[in-house]
Amino acid sequence: MTVHIIVDEARYTDIMEPVKVRAPSIRDVARIAGVSYQTVSRALNDSENIKSSTKERVLEVVEQLGYRPNQAARALVTSRSRTIGVLTSQVAHYGPSTSLQAIEEAAREAGYLITTTSLATSDYYAITDRLEHLMSQAIEGLVVIAPQVRVFDAIRELDIRIPLVTLDSTGRNDNSSLSVDQISGARLATRHLIDLGHRDIIHLAGPQDWIEAEARMRGFLDEVIEADLNVRAPILGDWTVDFGYHVGRELTRFRDFTAVFAANDQMALGLIHAFRDAGLDVPRDISVVGFDDIPEAAHYWPPLTTVRQDFVEIGRRSIALLLGELGGERNRHHDQISPELIVRDSTAFRR
Amino acid sequence: MTVHIIVDEARYTDIMEPVKVRAPSIRDVARIAGVSYQTVSRALNDSENIKSSTKERVLEVVEQLGYRPNQAARALVTSRSRTIGVLTSQVAHYGPSTSLQAIEEAAREAGYLITTTSLATSDYYAITDRLEHLMSQAIEGLVVIAPQVRVFDAIRELDIRIPLVTLDSTGRNDNSSLSVDQISGARLATRHLIDLGHRDIIHLAGPQDWIEAEARMRGFLDEVIEADLNVRAPILGDWTVDFGYHVGRELTRFRDFTAVFAANDQMALGLIHAFRDAGLDVPRDISVVGFDDIPEAAHYWPPLTTVRQDFVEIGRRSIALLLGELGGERNRHHDQISPELIVRDSTAFRR
DNA sequence: ACGACATATGTGACCGTACACATCATTGTC
DNA sequence: GACAATGATGTGTACGGTCACATATGTCGT
Known part of the structure; x- marks a missing residue:
């Protein structure tokens, strides 16, 4: 029994191996449909000048053969x-x-x-x-x-x-280019904090080499300067929630601020976590604003004030x-x- | 002055337009390097039989012309x-x-x-x-x-x-196939809740037609049945945090459970939010377990018990x-x- | 000096499609 | 019923590579 199976498999490979399992080409379709390859091409690219009965017949063969146009060939000729x-x-x-x-x-x-x-x-x-x-x-x-x-x-x-x-x-x-106006988004966030009476606002920025991070930082600085508050150098982050948490822990050692504007929601979450660990309440003791409005932001504790981008x-x-x-x-x-x-x-x- | 510039531009287009701006081909490289196209091909595919000096020369021309092999052509011939x-x-x-x-x-x-x-x-x-x-x-x-x-x-x-x-x-x-053993992951989560003394556990599952959701549900059911607890039909969710929140609101109307195992972290977050809104404390009143261990999970409030997958x-x-x-x-x-x-x-x- | 052999390079064919053009079939017009 | 106009279909060629094979060049032992 076992022997039989093995033999069968061997024969299978013997027969199968030499048979080119090349996918059907447009010429195969043409031959079977009894038309020229050009006509097949016309049927596929729904060109004008083709009799609907011919087109139908060709498409039938296409279906039957499971023919798929070769994109490489098409790309080659059409560039x-x-x-x-x-x-x-x-x-x-x-x-x-x-x-x-x-x-x-x-x-x-x-x-x-x-x-x-x-x-x-x-x-x-x-x-x-x-x-x-x-x-x-x-x-x-x-x-x-x-x-x-x-x-x-x-x-x-x-x-x-x-x-x-x-x-x-x-x-x-x-x-x-397409610009989400990051600068004005950041200004909105910052202005919101200023309107709430905050004077010592920290910005937890994204990595310096990201365009978005740079723009948000500029928006923050513009607004702070315009409001004539004293300007603190933003902290450069890496977008991650863990980083936000670590920064939060550091910041609680000083407490010379009442609000933080984080460059994304994740870092904001990390900050809030760190503040809570230190016994500080958000928003009672410290206000936090994020950026992005990811779906989770509304369900964080507390639900996060943030700037929405429509991704x-x-x-x-x-x-x-x-x-x-x-x-x-x-x-x-x-x-x-x-x-x-x-x-x-x-x-x-x-x- | 202005006229000059305009004339120049016009001439430019006149001259440029008819010139096919075709990208250099392997034959162009060959001609300039003074070898056959086959030799260029050898230089590019670091074949054995090619003199290093020839190869160098060819590659120089490649660099100079900014030649990029046409992948479509290559794909066509090599399939x-x-x-x-x-x-x-x-x-x-x-x-x-x-x-x-x-x-x-x-x-x-x-x-x-x-x-x-x-x-x-x-x-x-x-x-x-x-x-x-x-x-x-x-x-x-x-x-x-x-x-x-x-x-x-x-x-x-x-x-x-x-x-x-x-x-x-x-x-x-x-x-x-590669399987993260979702079933045993779900069992771990469920077992953890059972070990903590919970008897009425609800499972907030993912959409029924997802393989992962199905497996997690099975793991949950297996464990619950094995522990001889009464089996409650899982709630079918859609993975979103909002859905978790809505389910949470519904659930608080009954309070005939002490723990929920959510099929992902987002839904778990939504649940917790809803419970808190209803004045229920997690984990004091209700325990919640998630699934995935997304980076934020450790920073949710409360930090989420969950099952980690290494994505x-x-x-x-x-x-x-x-x-x-x-x-x-x-x-x-x-x-x-x-x-x-x-x-x-x-x-x-x-x- | 010569063939044997390895190394280096060149030539022809082909992959599967689209385009331009040639050809054949059909129709309408006077 | 001849002829142009139009519609439907077929043929040749090019796209840019790789492969198999042919050829040229260099190296070695005898």
Whole structure:
């Protein structure tokens, strides 16, 4: 019995191995349908001049053979890959990953595929390496989410000539860009604290080399200076909740402040945790504002006052911009999305 | 002056327009380097039989021309796309997006690119549509993260013959799979509550059509039945924090339970929020356990008892499995990753 | 000095598709 | 009923690489 099975398997491989299991090509379809390969092509790309009965017959054969057009061949001859590259940092964060998903959906609807590559570190070599990696795939357009400062240098250096959309709030680049107005978002948050009577406000910023972090910091500083408060140097964080917690522990040793504006919700959560550990109540003793309005923010304790960004909209608009450029749109667009202050319970009047 | 510039520009376009700005091909490189295109190919694919001086010269020209091999052409002739497809649901969640990032990194190191497509809904048509979409790109392998039940049906139906790795804890499929042992993870959580003296435990599950949700539910039921407690039908959730909150509000109307095991950390957070709103203290009045151990879980109030999954490891191992199959590994592997119970402050002895 | 052999380089064919153009079939017009 | 106009289909070629094989060059022992 066992022997039989083994023999069977052996015979199987003997027979199967030499048979080229090549996928059916357009010519196979043509032959079976009794037409020329060009006619098959017409049937597939719903061209004008084809009799509907022919088209039907061809599509039947296509179905029957499980024929799939070879994209590589198509890309080769049309020099269109129908692929958009996305360079993103830290996809594991809520914002970028939400935008990424929206981008993928919008791109798919337009018939594009997304190739993603992410940036764990921010060193220049890694950035160029990822960009090269994407470019080698003949992507037709590039979206950069959550960009770091050096990304722009790398793009310039590599002389990337394809349509490019970035989330750039600085406006200092000549590609199309979509900016959530981080500066005004940060100003809203800061102004809110000032309006509540706070005079000693600390800013827990994101990493210096992130464009968004930089913009939020600038918004904070602008507002603080305008209100003529004394300016404290922001603390540079790394976006993580753990970092927020550690900073919070340090800060409680001094208590020379009554409010903190964190550059994202995660760090705000860490801060609140540390303050509570030290016996400080938020918002009674210290007010905390976050940034992003991730879905959990409303359910933190206390529910977090924060600045909402519409990440889905960001993703959609990025692709809309990119498709515009791919469609031959000449001039660069600078779309703006406005963030919104969401007041919850982590902020209160200064006592 | 102005006129001059305009004239110059006009001439520029006149001259430039007809010139095909085609990217340099391997033959261009060959011509300039004074060798045959085959030699260029050898230089690029570091083949054995090439004089190092020739190779050097060729690579210099490659650099100078900014030549990039056309992947479409290469894919066409080798029928290798060097691309791995990833089908993922709800990338915006921490787990999947973390795994995705790890997958991308691991794949990149092995010289593969990742093409992602995500599944917002779970309807069958959407699934086959996405799979078709991926298959049309001639991906060499497929990874399915956070799979839904119907994904397997779709894969079978579409007769997908490429190497496939799924996160499947059921073991009922014949592809290679990687299973975080969700069942034992859920049992750990449930056992922990039972050990604390809880007798009336509610399970807030994930959506029924998710494999992971199903497995966690089974683990919960197994443990409850084994301990001979009366079995309550789990509540089916949707993974979101808002849903957790609403369920929590409903539950407080009855209070015929002392503990809840939520199928993920977000829903656990929502529950806790609702309980607090109703004047119930966690863990004094009600114990809550989550699942995943997202980075924020340790900083929730109270810090959340939960079951840790190593999402990065999941991503890495998936690719390792897939690369194994791509490398000609014959037999299917079923790798297992064990989750771990992390006890924090959201659970306490039943009073 | 010669063949034997290894090393280095060149040539032809092919992968599967789309485009331009050629050809054949059909229809309407006077 | 001849002819142009239009519709439907077929043929040749190019896209940019890799592979298999052919050829040129160099190295060695006898």
